[in-house]
Structures are given as structure tokens and as C-alpha cells.
Amino acid sequence: MTDAGKAAPGRLSGLTPLHFVTLVTLGALILASMGQVAPSPRQLASGVPGMVDLVGRMMPPSTEPGFLWRVTVRIVETFQIALVGAAIGIVLSLPIAWLGARGVSPLGRGSYLVKALVSLLRTIPDLVWALLFVATVGLGAVAGTMTIMVDTIGFCGRFFAEAMEDAEKEPQEALSAMGAGRGSILAGAILPDIMPSLINSSLFALEKAVRSSVVLGLVGAGGIGQELKVAFDLFQYRNASTIILVIFLIVLAMEFCADKLRARVQ
Amino acid sequence: MPGAAPPAVSPPRARPVADEAGDVAAPMIAARGLRKSYDGRLDILKGVDLAVSPGERVALIGANGCGKSTLLKCLIALHGISGGSLSTMGRDLSRPVGPEVQRQVRRQTGFVFQKHCLVRRRTVLSNVVHGFFGEAGSWRAFSHNLAPAGWREAAMESLAEVRLAERALARADSLSGGQQQRVAIARALVRRPRLLIADEPAASLDPVSGRNVMELFTRLCATHGITLLFTSHDMAHALGHASRVVALKQGRVLFDKPPSQVTPADLKETFDD
Numbered sequence: 001m002t003d004a005g006k007a008a009p010g011r012l013s014g015l016t017p018l019h020f021v022t023l024v025t026l027g028a029l030i031l032a033s034m035g036q037v038a039p040s041p042r043q044l045a046s047g048v049p050g051m052v053d054l055v056g057r058m059m060p061p062s063t064e065p066g067f068l069w070r071v072t073v074r075i076v077e078t079f080q081i082a083l084v085g086a087a088i089g090i091v092l093s094l095p096i097a098w099l100g101a102r103g104v105s106p107l108g109r110g111s112y113l114v115k116a117l118v119s120l121l122r123t124i125p126d127l128v129w130a131l132l133f134v135a136t137v138g139l140g141a142v143a144g145t146m147t148i149m150v151d152t153i154g155f156c157g158r159f160f161a162e163a164m165e166d167a168e169k170e171p172q173e174a175l176s177a178m179g180a181g182r183g184s185i186l187a188g189a190i191l192p193d194i195m196p197s198l199i200n201s202s203l204f205a206l207e208k209a210v211r212s213s214v215v216l217g218l219v220g221a222g223g224i225g226q227e228l229k230v231a232f233d234l235f236q237y238r239n240a241s242t243i244i245l246v247i248f249l250i251v252l253a254m255e256f257c258a259d260k261l262r263a264r265v266q
Numbered sequence: 267m268p269g270a271a272p273p274a275v276s277p278p279r280a281r282p283v284a285d286e287a288g289d290v291a292a293p294m295i296a297a298r299g300l301r302k303s304y305d306g307r308l309d310i311l312k313g314v315d316l317a318v319s320p321g322e323r324v325a326l327i328g329a330n331g332c333g334k335s336t337l338l339k340c341l342i343a344l345h346g347i348s349g350g351s352l353s354t355m356g357r358d359l360s361r362p363v364g365p366e367v368q369r370q371v372r373r374q375t376g377f378v379f380q381k382h383c384l385v386r387r388r389t390v391l392s393n394v395v396h397g398f399f400g401e402a403g404s405w406r407a408f409s410h411n412l413a414p415a416g417w418r419e420a421a422m423e424s425l426a427e428v429r430l431a432e433r434a435l436a437r438a439d440s441l442s443g444g445q446q447q448r449v450a451i452a453r454a455l456v457r458r459p460r461l462l463i464a465d466e467p468a469a470s471l472d473p474v475s476g477r478n479v480m481e482l483f484t485r486l487c488a489t490h491g492i493t494l495l496f497t498s499h500d501m502a503h504a505l506g507h508a509s510r511v512v513a514l515k516q517g518r519v520l521f522d523k524p525p526s527q528v529t530p531a532d533l534k535e536t537f538d539d
Contacts, residue, residue: 168386170379171384171386173383174379174383174450175396177342177372177379178372178398178400179368179372179400179401179404181365184404188385188396188399188407188408192388
């Protein structure tokens, strides 16, 4: 063997000059940014008494019957926004994902345009969509539902398309050999193969929709968030703590149910 | 078990006569100087001459990469050809053809792949009903629950022929490899095709299952008068189940003769580099 006795390579032999410069630049950027936007120890120390005071004013959470009824109504509305927005978004995501899936789409190279559109929907934050819809359809739950719908298309459109691209190719080829068209291949081979992935992504979308819908009210798009904003605006901190507690329980319950469903699908 | 109960097995049915059956007197396959290259550079087929008459059983043999699978896919327009002429069941496939001609050819052809290519999360019955994709109203072939009664009965009949009728509502991936390949055969035969193409149908099976599958092919094709063209690396299958053996080497036909005339020297030349 000609390589016998060859010295071990240096410990940093994999580190190229380009890697080194990139790492140093990134480190410098983080340090410089921390100096400008991270809280200083003095700010943290002075903020603690204020935080303790706020938590004190939030306790005990309000249990006034009239207020609890209002919260219940808002929670139901929040659920409606999340469920309807996510359901419509998931249904619309399927054809959009098909059009955007590389190698599956009937649009050929046009699939890149569909993917770009889905990326655009996903890139814009939900609160910005909510502001846009409040400005166009007015304050209330409809704006919230439209926001969740668009947000869900951005999320599911991407994951559904990726699942379609990764679907088993052999059954698709077999159906094609029998004379099946693209639509038949989608329904007959692709969708059954990726069904667990579709259900998983849909459950994540539903969880995400519930979390998003609780804050949409902050910009007037309906739901429990509107009640939370009123509570903080009017310094009703005990009401605010009740709402935060309810939101926490709702999101926890949603995640528990979604985990159970996911386990069954697997 | 989920889903509706499968229909009872009905008596054997006649092959449906398609309006676009093409020229029924024409050779099943007529290829002259057929060439196929990818990206205009890599030549896979370099001038194949092949004629297959109705009712023949032809084995296509050759080393890996000699172009067997490519040739089979060209025959049903899954791949377009790059030169020469090709006609399948009287349909000219020498030039790129539209989806309608592709459907007409594929409707009369059954194709069995090396890997069974079943939709694994669907029932056995739904997989066989998939064989009706390409027919009018074929969106109903998506599932046996939606399929017309005639299709369900035909699928059950096909499953009975491969002795799997009792597993109709089992999920496809719960079957053994040999059983899955038999389902793929039932799917290919459900429309009573005129031509059955099988690409190494026994390659992924153990010797006993492989032999059973090949015997099933021979019996069903003889019973229904179906022309069979199959590839195989197993010479016992090729020589035992074909009426003609065609050897491909480096994209060309090396020999084309009855199995009784194939010599060990022929096989050595076929598979030697």
C-alpha cells in the first residue's frame, strides 16, 4: 500500500478560506446587532419589578359570569374562524399543489409560477394579511377567516406539492401504461400514496390556524384576540389573564387532539 | 373489513370489442430499424427489427442495459422513438402521437412491470379496477366503491383467474410479493387486452413464485388468445414459456428463433461483454 504511514490530515483541513471569512462575518454581524437590539443587563434588571407588578395585577384571573360568557362566545368564534379558514384552505391547496408539483403538474414549467405564488402567500405574515382583509372586507370574523385561508394555502400548498413530488413513481407509470390521464393518476396513485402526509400536514395547518386565530383579533379580524386587546387597552389585567389562560388551554387541547390523530394515521 | 362487499364471481365474459381496435388483421408489433436515444446522444436502441403476430408468445432476452425495457415502453408510446418505424396493433407510432392514439393503444395492451407497481394503500379489488383507467368515465376506476357493476364483476373474475378472489378487500401491501404480482397480472388482464407486455415479471420473486407466475401468464394468454411479449433473465422461463426467443445485444437484435434452436453458444454470445 503506497498510503502506509501517511500523516493524518490537519484538524481544520476542511475549513476553506471562504468558510472562515463567512463564519467571522456572521459572528461580527450577530455581535453588532446584539449591541443595538438585545436588552442590556441594566434594562433587564429594571424591567423585573415592572413585570412582577403586572403579574400581581393580573391575579387572580377574572371569573365574573358576564365576562366569562363573552369570552365563551369569542372562543367559539375563534374556533369557527380557524376551522372554516383551515378547511377551505386545505381543500384549495390540493389543486394548487398539483399545479405546482414538479414532474406531476399538467402545466410543465408553468409549475414554477404556481410555486412562486404559494411562496408569496406564505412569505407575508398572517397579521399583515389580516390588516389587508380588514381594510377590504371590514372588521370582524370574515377578515379572520380569509386570513387563515390564505395562510393555510401558503403552508399546505408547499407541503402537499412536495409530497406529490415524492410519491412512488412506479404505480404512476403503471396507471399511465393503462391509458390513465394526469387527473386519473393523481386520484388513483398519487393521493392514496401520500394520504398520511396530507393528513399530517392538514393537522399541522389546523393547529397553526387555531394559534393564528387567537391573535387576529388584535388587528380587528375577529375572535378572542379582540377581547384581549380591549382588556389590555382598558388596563383590565385580571380579564387579560383569564383570556391568556383560556387561549393556553385551547391550544394545548388542540395539540393533544392533533397528536392523537397523527398517531392513529401513522 | 372496510368497504363494500365484493360482487360474486360471474361467468367468463367476452372480450369487449373496442371501436378503435385498429387493424385487427395487422401484426401485433411491426418495428423496422427502430432507434431510441435519450437527449439525442445516448443510443439505447440502434435499429431493432421485430415482428410479432397475434397469438405468439415472445421472450425478449439480453444483458442489463441492452434496451429491453426501453423497447417495451416504446411499443405502447410511453417513450417516443428517435428513428425507424413502429406500429403496434396497426397504429403508427413512428412519429409523436397525441393522447387519443396513446389511449387507444394502451386500452388494448396489458403491461406488467418487474415491480408489481400496485397502489399499496388501496384494496386488491381497487387495484384491479384501476385496469379500466383510460376507458370512458374512467374517473370511476379510482376505487371499486365507485366503479360500475360491470367493472367490479370483471375485476372479480380476473382475481378469480389468479386465485385471489378471496383477498379482494385486503390492502395491497398486506399480500406477499408473489400475490402482488398476481394482482398486477389480474389488473393487466381485466380489460381482456389483445397484447400483454411483461417486463421481467418474475425477477423480484422467489423461484417457486416466479415459476407459478410464468405458468399463470402462459395459461391465461393461451385461454384468452392474448399475444404475450415478455423479458426475462431466467432462461428456464424464456425457453420454457415462449414460442420464440428474441435476443437483444447493444441495442440490436442478435438472434430471433424458436426456443428449441437456441444453443448455449447463442446464450453465451448474448450475455458476454
